[in-house]
Amino acid sequence: MNGNPSCDVMVIGSGLAGLESARCLGLQDFKVIVIDKEKDLKSMFRRLNLLYPEGMPNSHTIDPLIDAVLELDNVEIRAGVTIEKVSGKLGDYKITIKKDNQTEQINTKAIIVATGLISYDIEKVTAYGYGRYENVLTPIEFEEQISRGEIDSDSLKNVVIIHCAGSRDENFLPYCSRVCCFIGLKQAKLIKDMNPDCNVYSCYMDIRVYGKFESLYKTLRDVHNVTFIKGRPSKVEQIDGKLFVITEDITLGEKIKIPADYVIVNHGYTGDEETLKKLRIPLDSSEKGAFPTTYIHASLSVDSNPRGIYICGGAAYPKNVAETIADARSAAMGVMNSLKNTEMKTPVAEINSDICAELQCKLCLSVCPYGAIYEEDEEIKVDESMCMGCGICTATCAAGANSLPGWSDKDMFELIDKQVKENDVVAFLCKWCAYPAAKPLVEEGLEGVNFFEIPCTGRISGSLLLHTFDKNPKGVLVAGCYPDSCHYVKGNFHARRRIFLTRKLLEQFGIPPDKLRLEWGCNYETKRMKKILTDMKGGR
Structure with a gap:
């Protein structure tokens, strides 16, 4: 790796979570570098004398952990180090660190963030x-x-x-x-x-x-x-x-x-906003000083792509000692799995840099719930390990520079042109709730209804809806998860706003705005889904 120092995993933070995750990885023969901004091994837990409710001294717990890590030849601890810059992706991260006014680049395949809790001022x-x-x-x-x-x-x-x-x-x-x-x-x-x-x-x-x-x-x-x-x-x-x-x-x-x-x-x-910002991981923006729960919950989903960055212990959210140790071990296991199984589980958004450079709207940077889209060297890029394939960014891009394989505008337009006939009802259904509810109707072959399974209602754009209405359908249904239940955090709220704006356009074109319908539902509501579609067909 360009002659720079390298490791399999870099652990940021030498507290309880950082040392335990490093110990677990070290025992499995991974080369680990642990860095900490403190000049000695001194985390919040080591500043405490006794752990309650039992009143157990640190000599029973934390001190043996430090000794166990120091005995591992493949785990290196660097104190008094700060992070200057992070770039790259799973399998090829480049981290610039600084110590005593000297900078150095370290290459690593994965990162564990274990910086602990930040005390509120x-x-x-x-x-x-x-x-x-x-x-x-x-x-x-x-x-x-x-x-x-x-x-x-x-x-x-x-x-x-x-x-x-x-x-x-x-x-x-x-x-x-x-x-x-x-x-x-x-x-x-x-x-x-x-x-x-x-x-x-x-x-x-x-x-x-x-x-x-x-x-x-x-x-x-x-x-x-x-x-x-x-x-x-x-x-x-x-x-x-x-x-x-x-x-x-x-x-x-x-x-x-x-x-x-x-x-x-x-x-x-609070969460460690300074470190997470350098890693391009967003904190929940709705609350001052919140934690990166959206990123963490996404990484727990079975459809999550292999992650290059794991967050554990208090850096994830406040935990007691036992929970911190368990979380550290979980992060170590997650890193092992990611390095072993690098195949993408879900489609990843793609950016046409030529088109994007012409417009430079950068709207996609603000809509991604997971921080997967970022700007580097004046170019918009996608972190494959963080992308969940929701398509929210694709629907946001008016220039067509952003596309989601399988659900790009071109793919969707071709499907609509091929399947939709005049006076049909068109149903765009999210794959997590609405489509499972409609699946018996799909298998039954409900006449006059065209079903389209989409990753999220957040993938629906105004241009896609207008293209659909160009076929003169009897009605268009967009159905997704109930509010605050979206698999992709806020995709259904993006859909609601776009449908509101599209209805305004339809009215200007002389098309009754109520022909565009938005519904929330759950995967077991088949009867309700059938009633909605029957009503739209005119069979009340």
Whole structure:
């Protein structure tokens, strides 16, 4: 590979997920390079002293993992490294890294992203005084100070834990980060272990725990007498050097003022937008600081093409320790399968660079739910491993530069010209919901109806609909998945907008707009599908 250092897999992040995935790959004789921007092996988990609810020391879990990875000759760890640029595709990625102002290119066949959780900047929530008051700490800071002996058990008289600090708040993080309640309960247990007489107050909106963590919550409440106060604190103030938390108590129906030696602001977490952006992987755009769930869910689908990039652990979405280890092993297995089976499972969009260069509209860049379309060296390209073959981008391209093999405009126009007769009903049906519902009708041979199976209603373009109406059909049906159930995330919403605009055009051409019909459905609704088509044929 051009004489540059090379490996089978590059793992970005040396935390729990990164080390475990590297260990699994290394045991299967894959050459692995692990890089981390930290200058030593120091992830969030290694900054913690004990893992609750059992209170297990890191020496039982994380330290042996580090030792196991370091013993593998085919796993190399590079600390203090940042990523400058990523290019290429499955089997041939080129990653430019930087260390001590020196850049280097590494070639790799696949990538695992394990950069962990990014702590939300709680200083933005100014009402809680973080960054202004010395004893207002994050959970990690509080636990680090305890492990370093900077907080003495005798100094713990009154401690307030603020759950959902900045989370589930449209002004900051609008979502729940899933693991914060576990972390808050852990802090409460840690404090009570150190000083059973300490008054611990947990201010919460909802306690969202499951499994064995539910028993931890009940133990803290019923055995250790932790006071749980339902209500979101309005502010933290310091009077004469003493901290006070002002909060509502919904149960009592009044505002209370709690004195505190320490306040722990239990904040939420975000995705690693900086790293994922360099890898061209989109975060869910509907929520500030969200995670790349669309990309991850697509990779779990059986019709997904072999992926070159896998995301695991907290980089995917917040997880506890056991879930992180399981996810790391799953990512390692996914990489092994991708490198072994590189055959594409689904059609991949193709770009005619000559036509595209003339128009340069770049609309396809914004409509792909998976970030498969990208611009490199002023040219629009498609990442084969990320394309799901939905056809949304093909329908968006007015110039015809973008085509989906099997469902290109040329292919579809030829089918329509060959099959559709005057006064027929034409049904464009998504292959995931509507077509399975209509399949018994297709096999039955419903007279006067032409069925076209399409990957997604998002593939339907205005030009395709207008070409169909040129055959003077009795009606045209576009049917797909119910809203928010689209296999390709938002293809049906793109279809809805295009049909709305096409109806406006039909009206201008003197064609009744209600001859173009949009329906949502599910794969078992055969009777409903038959009724819709019968109505369109005029057989009410």
